[in-house]
């Protein structure tokens with residue numbers, strides 16, 4: 001069979017059986033970047049029996065997500081996905097299929113769900129599941145929690161959610177929820193600041209809590225962090241379950257490499273995963289049951305409300321597990337990615353006070369100081385948008401995107417890529433490539449003043465093609481609004497006027513090694529907008 005593939009991409013020398021596994025070191029994107037310097041922008045690795053093609057050039061990425069977009073529309077599967085999901089083995093990562101194509105096309109072209117001719121929702125079709133070996137775990141350590149979340153529900157399920165929750169129409173309807181959450185944070189900071197001096201803020205935690213609250217408010221009309229949490233015990237349980245979930249996702253288990261060990265569960269990882277999934281299930285069940293007690297206005301906006309209405313009409317399709325799965329996917333995919341982006345962007349601004357002043361001047365010019373910034377202002381704030389793009393370029397929260405998998409043989413850059421090969425795109429290496437960007441390591445938001453700056457897969461923090469991030473607009477809104485409000489309402493400085501340390505730690509979403517803290521004081525002209 002191997003002989004069919006005469007022109008495989010170049011590869012570093014590997015060992016029998018394990019292939020190149022021993023060469024993978026953290027941070028993975030740097031190791032892969034070093035390989036690409038040596039072996040070129042398209043290279044092949046073998047992780048045990050699994051082939052992985054690593055791509056590090058805009059033209060190759062473009063080829064993957066245009067010519068081969070359908071072929072690479074699959075995602076690989078993992079052990080964590082199997083246990084931390086809500087329907088266990090029944091649902092897999094759906095191969096790209098007719099229904100999904102319909103949903104996607106209709107979503108984009110008509111902005112509505114997959115329906116048949118005048119208007120019934122298309123029935124779920126049966127999807128095959130790909131049961132590849134679990135060597136991907138080695139990669140999942142470095143990739144992104146989404147990877148696992150994606151095993152939770154099949155493509156069609158969360159595409160429906162995409163339509164429902166992440167479409168522009170829906171985002172417009174929920175913008176007041178995000179506005180409230182941002183204001184809630186601003187109020188807290190205003191109070192902390194006292195009468196006028198500078199006070200210290202743990203921005204890392206504040207950004208995480210803001211992103212988490214905004215997501216859960218949109219989904220279930222409830223917040224789990226901060227002073228106004230109604231049920232503190234319940235909030236703690238959820239926070240702990242989520243923390244445990246993330247920890248488990250990060251854990252490597254030999255059974256991932258050697259599936260035969262699954263039945264032994266040497267380190268008890270699977271047992272912990274199953275227990276976490278069961279507890280999470282119980283918790284989400286309670287939330288769903290409670291939902292009817294939430295005030296009507298919040299309820300109408302919450303995603304759960306829509307999902308439950310769908311459950312009433314199509315109970316066999318919208319099972320509880322599907323609903324829990326959708327909630328988890330969005331929470332996992334949307335929270336840390338957004339808060340990490342806020343943290344890196346604010347760090348860059350603190351280290352570049354001129355850019356911070358420029359953002360403030362722009363907000364004062366377009367929004368003024370008689371009211372608080374809102375999401376509708378964002379399209380006018382070009383410089384702020386350039387700053388966020390520049391932060392996403394330099395500190396991409398998902399440096400290797402999520403792995404894709406070829407559903408049939410194809411070619412990339414003239415090389416053969418066999419069916420079943422995993423595709424990894426080194427987005428961060430592209431974002432920092434001196435052949436592609438002038439002064440690639442320099443923070444220069446002005447580079448995005450040229451409209452073509454991000455063209456041709458040069459800037460891909462959200463991926464590209466049909467499996468690109470469906471939360472891009474939501475992320476840009478929440479990040480833009482949070483930063484805009486912080487800069488509009490406060491004066492910011494680094495602690496002891498020292499530069500913010502920009503070292504990167506290893507983790508799911510490229511976290512800062514040192515969580516960001518800074519000092520701020522009220523802008524007197526803005527204090528009157530808050531309940532202090």
Ligand code: HEM
Nearest residue numbers: 333334337338341398401402461462463467468469471475
């Ligand atoms: C700055 C914040 C964010 C960044 C940088 C980001 C980045 C990404 C990336 C790189 C991918 C994978 C694309 C690929 O493999 O080709 C992805 C997928 C995804 N993202 Fe985001 N994301 C962010 C925020 C969000 C938000 C707020 C949501 C929704 C609440 C979301 C939902 C998803 C989902 C559901 C997928 C899976 C798409 C698929 O497999 O088809 N993301 N994201």
